[in-house]
Amino acid sequence: xxxxxxxxxxxxxxxxxxxxxxxxxxxxxxxxxxxxxxxxxxxxxxxxxxxxxxxxxxxxxxxxxxxxxxxxxxxxxxxxxxxxxxxxxxxxxxxxxxxxxxxxxxxxxxxxxxxxxxxxxxxxxxxxxxxxxxxxxxxxxxxxxxxxxxxxxxxxxxx
Numbered sequence: 001x002x003x004x005x006x007x008x009x010x011x012x013x014x015x016x017x018x019x020x021x022x023x024x025x026x027x028x029x030x031x032x033x034x035x036x037x038x039x040x041x042x043x044x045x046x047x048x049x050x051x052x053x054x055x056x057x058x059x060x061x062x063x064x065x066x067x068x069x070x071x072x073x074x075x076x077x078x079x080x081x082x083x084x085x086x087x088x089x090x091x092x093x094x095x096x097x098x099x100x101x102x103x104x105x106x107x108x109x110x111x112x113x114x115x116x117x118x119x120x121x122x123x124x125x126x127x128x129x130x131x132x133x134x135x136x137x138x139x140x141x142x143x144x145x146x147x148x149x150x151x152x153x154x155x156x157x158x159x
Contacts, residue, residue, distance in 0.1 A: 005075040008049040036087050042074045105138040
């Protein structure tokens with residue numbers, strides 16, 4: 001059966017992918033992700049040029065423990081988008097969830113935590129700070145974990 005999306009790698013692309021798989025071609029001290037390595041292996045096995053093995057999708061899927069649909073999608077991406085975009089994860093268009101606190105609200109939270117604690121308390125707690133954020137109208141509701149993560153970003157300690 002004739003394949004709709006034919007992967008025909010150039011010598012340079014094939015050498016790059018082999019190097020990536022073989023040595024992990026570290027970029028700026030980081031190792032490539034497992035996803036990137038799997039995609040590189042799929043492209044190498046699906047290569048239908050004169051030097052390529054041209055394995056069937058089912059054989060590639062079985063060898064690399066992925067689904068045949070994944071192999072098809074990688075071939076399609078390579079034909080439509082090119083090598084670099086095929087290997088990289090697609091960037092997220094917008095965050096899954098908008099943050100509760102923006103920069104100004106975070107600054108006010110940090111200022112509160114650095115200030116004196118409420119009367120009758122010796123220090124701020126995460127619960128007190130989350131109540132203060134709601135009291136100031138910075139957010140409708142906020143959990144103590146969000147407060148903790150915000151303070152952690154600034155290396156502040158409540159102790």
